[in-house]
Amino acid sequence: MPSYYVPKTFTVGETVRLSAEETAHALRVMRIEPGERLTLLNGQGGRASAILLDDGPTRKIREASCRIESTEIVPRPQLSIILYVAPPRNKNMDTVLKSATELGVARIVPVICRYAVSRPDASAIESWSQTLVTAMKQSGNPWLPELDAPQAFSEALTYSDEDGFFGAVPQSDDLQASDFPYTPDRLSLWVGPEGGFSPEEEQALRKKGLLPLTIGPWILRVETAVTALIGSLLTQFH
Amino acid sequence: MPSYYVPKTFTVGETVRLSAEETAHALRVMRIEPGERLTLLNGQGGRASAILLDDGPTRKIREASCRIESTEIVPRPQLSIILYVAPPRNKNMDTVLKSATELGVARIVPVICRYAVSRPDASAIESWSQTLVTAMKQSGNPWLPELDAPQAFSEALTYSDEDGFFGAVPQSDDLQASDFPYTPDRLSLWVGPEGGFSPEEEQALRKKGLLPLTIGPWILRVETAVTALIGSLLTQFH
Structure with a gap:
């Protein structure tokens, strides 16, 4: 069952409105009827069960309203x-x-990065935000990831303050996550472009104390590296 | 640098021909010239360095030939x-x-599976084989994965003989890979459709001795589950 994004604080008994997009999805795609339950997520860990109210003929409703029946705050991942x-x-x-x-x-x-294949413009970033919301609703994760504006490599590295790893082009001195000296509560994962980090970028990552990490001996696409390395980190540090 | 797929046994000094597709890629896309080196993969762990031979005017060559200069067999993953x-x-x-x-x-x-969203036909399977070859060449992995014909769930389960895991819909009794009693050299990973395994399928997986596995508490798409869970297995059992 899909959930709906309402970026508000949830309070039992209160009425909230769905956005026009969420209304269209609930009423015209999922054909939810007044009196039926739906799950709301606020992107900040809040999850609510709500009842769709009767606002009149379905096709005329631009922003459907629903009453919150129960709420909970789902803890952030450790x-x-x-x-x-x-x-x-x-x-x-x-x-x-x-x-x-x-x-x-x-x-x-x-x-x-130096070997960047894509330079995102404002419309790309808007579309990325929408993708995150869609993924949040489909996965049921009530914590919407924060999305920063794109930054130059050197700027991002200067302001980063987490321990962590970079990947995932195979390198002879690759460490395993198990070499990490303690169980962290924050970790960064740096994944470079298709062409990899430039030699200067890699040197800067190492100088910052970040550790090389990969999985297997072959070349991973960026999207494989991200998913497999997060899987690896969550397995090591859960 | 891309590599080229030549499904043959490689012998130093021998001349091999590239397929028409590989020839088009090498000569017309990558513009490799006679005398230049290219890397061949045979899908069975064989990797060769070869020299492109001079077969006449580039645009007329349907199947380019090259001479193998050196070969190696890359060991299978453990x-x-x-x-x-x-x-x-x-x-x-x-x-x-x-x-x-x-x-x-x-x-x-x-x-x-019972809740299958797609029923592959012959053209889908042909296209999957091509995707595997492309991925092999791009990743540099000289072991082309075997691709079976699609099988009914119960048939596949009956003939499977590996220990392993199934995922990845969150379940309260999820085990960790670390609960596995020994370091295996073969493991199966079962990932169900978007709607999950049916209750009967899940029961059959458990009865076969397969263990539930997931990463994090949220719903993963099939493609995320596959990549993240392989990342997890390779981290646990490397």
Whole structure:
């Protein structure tokens, strides 16, 4: 059953309105009837069960209203992963964003690397935000990942303050996550573009204390690297 | 640098021909010139360095020939993963196939489950084979995953003989891969369709001794589940 995004604080007994898009989906696609239950997510850990109210003829309703019956706050994942990723071409960036949301990444920072294949404009970023909301609703994850504006590599690295890893081009000195000295509550994962990080970028990542990480000996596409390495980190540090 | 697929045994000094597709890619897309080196993969662990021979004017060559200069056999991965997967819709199945190849899966068995969203026909399977070859060349993995014909769930389960896991809809009794009693050299991973395994299918998987596995508490799409769970298995059992 799909859920609906309402970016508000939920209070039992209160009435909230669905956006025009969410209304169209609930009433015209899912054909939910007045009196039926739906699940609302606010993107900040809030989940609510709500009853659709009767606002008149379905086809005339622009913003449907519903009454909140019960609410809960779902705790944040124990491990906050901050994903720094060089955006692959658009369809593939959607895969990255969906996977990151399904796997509970806390924050996504698009990073413009030397060997970047795509330079996102404002419409790309708007579309990425929508992809995150869709993925949140489909996966049931009530924590919408934060999405930063794209940043130059050096700027992103300067302001990052988490320990973590970079991947995933095979390298002879690759460490395993198990070499990590303690169980962290925040980790960064840096994944470069198709062509990899430049030698200067890799040196800067190492100098910052980030550790190389990969899975298997072969070349991974950006979207495979992101998903498999998050799977690896969550397995090591759960 | 891309590699080229030549499904033959490689012997130093011998001349081999590229297929028409590989020839078009090498000569017309990559513009490789006679005397230049290219990497050949045979899909069976064989990797060769070869020199492109001079067969006359480039645009007339249908099947370019090259002479093998050196060869090696890349060992199989230590852990053989057999992926049983309910094919998602086509574009998403491509993601599954590419990830599985990049991560070194040994064999892929498309399984028709009760809640299947797609019933592959012959043209789908032909296109899947091509996707595997493309992924092999791009990732540099010289082991082309075996691709079985699609099988009914019960048939696939009856003939499977590996220990392993099924995923990835969150379940309260989920085990971790670390609960596995020994370090296996073969493992199966079963990933169901969008709607999940049916209750009967899940019961049959458990009865066969397969263990439930997931990552995080949210619903994963098939392609996310495949990639993240392989990442998890390779991290646990490397």
